[in-house]
Amino acid sequence: MKKNYLLFLFSLCTSFYAVFAKSKLVKPTGTTEFITTWDLTKTGSGTNDQITFGVALASSGGSVSYSWETVPAGSSGSGTITALSTTVTITGLPVNSTIRLSIDPQNFRAIKIDQGTDRLRLINISQWGTTNWNTMSSAFYGCSNLTITATDIPNLGNVNKSNNMFRGCTVLNGPSNIGQWNTGAITDMASMFRDAAAFNQNIGTWNTAAVTSMEFMFRGATVFNQDIGGWTVSAVTTMNDMLRDADAFSQDLGDWDLKTGVILTGMFNSSGMACPEYSATLIGWADNVNTPSSLTLGALDVQYGTNATDARNTLTTTKSWTITDGGSSGVTCSILPVTLVSFNARQSGKSAILKWQTTSEVGASHFEVERSENALSFEKIGRVDAVGNSTALNTYTLADELTGVRAPSVYYRLRSVDADGTFEVSRVIVLKRSETEWNLAVYPNPVGKGVYVTVEADASLGQVAVYDMLGRKMALSVTRKESGKAEINMAGTSSGMYLVSVTTERGTVKKMLVRD
Template structure:
């Protein structure tokens, strides 16, 4: 009997010994992470909470202190999605999850700042990595193995806001469909050319704000992708060829290669050929290249017949200068700020406007054509857009101030440049009573505006005019005659002209309008008022002003 009992005991010990050993050590099957309990979080300073979501959990935990391998602990089998571990004292710990753990789910909350690394993925089959490490700002992934993603279709937000910059090119993502926000806001800049993206449908924000990323992606299979909105938004380093991408199913390309000018974001620099892209199903291209300082590739072969929104598409795209005369814009309803702070050459703008005006267009479309460069050919096309389709046209005129020079521009009384060491400059735009000042190109709404110059400054005035009234059956086009274009080589004729607008159909032969209540003289830079040259020029200006007033009232000298 004793023999049988002893044999049975030995057998039982032999049977359970592997599980005891496994529970008290790290194995290659474990999901292993490191943590710092002293970081901010929702648990106590000697605790961590591993967050999960959903059901299907069955796992145990083994942990060790990183400062002392004798400080260890275990948690027996748990079926809870989230698990809090209380350690002997605050510090850094290495934690292994053994068994089935379908999802880790920080989702920008909880102890997101306490997790430091993923040391090993192990053999655990993940069911989703949606928002897995979203917001884990201290996280890196030095693990050399790959996660088991065979059951995963959704990787959205997986590393959003982390410190990830580790190799992941060996991962099998062949079943992944959703990659939106995957690397957003990370310093990630590792190769991804081995990734099989044949099932991916969503690239929304995938590399947005990944300001270091600049790796080849031209081999990616994008044939199923429908959304490329914000894919490289504010990815300021990215400039890789993408001409092999299949975009035939894409419907949205919103701000794909751009950034936000008025949020103080750096300009993007992407400048690669895209002329062979199939854009036949795209409906939204708004801000696609907004605030991209480098892009200047031909896009004239694009099929934009389904695009309804082209607003801000080339806003602040300072290098772009291409004709778009082959574009069919018949479906477009919004071109607000389309070319804001962009400049097409006269030939490119003329051909584009003329082609568009010959199409059957939507009515009441707001359209910003950028800095005015067109000729009478373009003017004729604009007349059609205004008169036939009631488009609201916004244009820009450039003002340039040079350091060390002082200008005061007050509509009908324009002061000549004063060459001095002063750096304070005031400028005012006074539209005629049919037009409205909107703002300056740097979003300054002050009018007049005053600048203290420490360097050369270039801004543009944005003035919007409603459709002009017709006279004798002829449409009158309200234009500015090269308003506010000055510099070291200021146009003397422009400086002398007392003008604001022209109501001539020919912008090169303006009709000058002088309105007495618009005559102002702004005296700026009082620090140099005692300068002899300044006083002499001021006297001359006042004398000219008196002559203007006499001419308007019929007085004689």
């Protein structure tokens, strides 16, 4: 009898363990979740109380567990993604909350936002976890608010498609360890960073030996300018529009071994390819005996130097290439013997402080700093003389007064000019200005017997409101005069102190107003 009782208890415990393991109360050792953060105040599905996204699960079947919690902590919940599901909708979330979603890696294989309804709500990936990903195709396509703070590295060993992965991720510039990703199995990188306007991480050591498509890969990636000249591209069949409208990109790709018949149409069209780098690329391809014949290269608006004339002729005559570019610059364009090791910008009050360092200079004349408010058109805003000839670390700085500059983000690039007049343009860097860094004037202040108060800012005005010292919003008439100016009718207000709140695209600033 006692023996049967013990067997019963053992069987009961075993059954409970199986149930707990299935419900994720017991998690496989060594596994970690895929963790994302979602902002339900942003436009999306439902009434700001749900999340919808595409998934791929293990083909062998099996459900996937998930849990969620609000940030900051308050509410939480959990659920299960049914086996073989392709779409997930998590409902009943607190309205307008920020949600941290953790997805168990077991049986989970892919996420696919792909311009989905809730693409704007995904704001961060904080952990990749131990998910055995099988595709990254269109994973985060259209997630224009996405950032990645994850410090771990995704398991991409079984991923052969990363096309459209970060397409349209306009604020993404990370993760910082993306250069360490295992890309050896990927064959399709088409449009991977297309329109990723802030991305500029070093991915020059990626294994691209298996890649066959790089078309549109960096199209519209306006600040990307990393050295990818060491990539293996011998299997790539199309680079159509690969760097089109990549305004900052200017690198020597002359060491690339091109595949016979590879499509180069529009490859450099309207890109940032400067004369020295484009010239070096043409020279490198012309000197390579393995460079295939009968290719068509697009480099609209890009000029080559007189030092590359023979190389270009070799490609167009001996190799029968068709090249559409900006023609000859009429001067020699060689990559300058200046090694730029850093270039950055920081905000200091109403100024931007530009700082750059070089480790080698031979015959350098000076540096010209150029600024843009749209990352497209640049103007010279300063000049700094170079040391000239040096093998030491040299540091240069320039302060740029931003009064009158209205853009919330300011773009800079550095033009290194040699003693013979040749030059090289650096990558573009971006300075995102703080919310309180712009000018706001409220006058007259104090307000005497007058009725009208003028609000003026060096940014387009949004909401203008006046509050009393009890925090009550005053029902006052506000008349807009122009984009950065408005007039407040203070009629009917009594003597005392008021708070004027002004919102622009850069943020909100408040100023005290005294009524005599």
